[in-house]
Amino acid sequence: MSGHSKWHNIQARKGKQDAARGKIFTKIGKELLVAAKEGGSNPESNSRLKDIIAKAKAANMPSDTINRSIKRGAGELGDVNYEEITYEGYGPGGVAVIVEALTDNKNRSAGNIRHAFEKSGGSLGATGCVTFMFDRKGVLIVEKTDSTDEDEVMMMAIDAGAEDFTPDGDVFEITTSVEDFSNVRQSLEDSGIEFVSAEISMVPQTMVALDNDMAEKIEKMIDRLEDDDDVQNVWHNAEFPEGWGE
Template sequence: MSGHSKWHNIQVKKGKNDAKRGKIFTKIGRELMLAARDGGSSPDINAKLRDVIAKAKAANMPGDTVERAIKKGAGELEGISYEEIVYEGYAPGGVAVMVKTLTDNRNRSAASVRYKFDKYGGNLGASGCVSYMFQRKGQIVIERTEKTDEDELMMVALDAGAEDFNVEEEVFEIITDPIEFSSVREELEKAGYEFVEADITMIPDMMTSVDMETAPKTQKLIDMLEDDDDVQDVYTNVEFPDEFEG
């Protein structure tokens, strides 16, 4: 899947997100609540919860915050009930966009997402209009350091069931089938690896390139969607010019 690396296109976004860690924790907290609500509060028997806990750990989310979110989801503490809704559309330049929300008010979320598409040059479409361009995959990102043995890491990942192994300038990206994600992640954890990211994501089959004139407009829409309190993730197939810094 070389050339389809999500990581290549989110390095700028990651830098921005580092400054908004509190909002990231809120979003992961909702995923923890949903996983605990649907499968129980024990990660030993709830594979989805184990995966979200790993995502929380990769984001350096405090342990007590994780535990509190799990208890809320399991009904041990008072909490809000969320539902997942996915919106699809296009950003400037014909870039495909999928927006995953977790919300307690679907009317508010729909109005907010539609407003942002309209205001920032996008076009919100019907369900299914762009999802066929993406594949649901597990993605594990590990920082590339002098201490990391590339061949050893690749062997561990592939032996555990990974589908693909990509070498980027700053990171290693491991792609899995969603069903194999948990087992691959757990084998890598056992081998002592720490993650920059570990999540089920949507990876595009083909990228859509934008020029330097369109890039800021596309990035603005993505940023505004990600800033929405109801939005969990924004998936796109955008390929920005190498010289674009966001």
């Protein structure tokens, strides 16, 4: 099976993400808070919360930090309100960009995100201007080890309901429908599989190949967006040059 490789496009940035682990925990904490606020603090009856807990564990987020975010969402540690907003537009070179935000101030977020687009040579567009270029999918990344049997992992993924299985360097990338994501993740987890990452993603249908100059501009734009405390995720269809960031 083969398909779009999300991991290929993020692995060059992994070191930078690891260095910003505290910020990553903050962003996941907000997701946990919102999920608990909307659906309750019990992951067994709140599938969205259960999936985000899995995402948090894959990012090595401490259990007490996870539990504290859930309690805040359930109102046990004070009431906080965040609104989910999606922004869309184009970066340099015609790269399609989707920004997902959780904010307590829409005006602040809109202004900051617009500024990040424009400062990078891009432009913020209307709702729906690039979403049609992406498919919403579950993406599970499994690290290869000396004891990993590729055929066994692939068959487990397929049997669990995965749509796609892609060996990619030192990882396996497993793609699912949004509806099957929870079941596939739980089935693999029950079989002893651990994830580098596990989340619902916006997967581009086609990629925009970049040269080194354009790749640097896009990376700076992504950095500006991800540095914003209101921004949760930045999805794009940029294909960085082979070996970029190494």
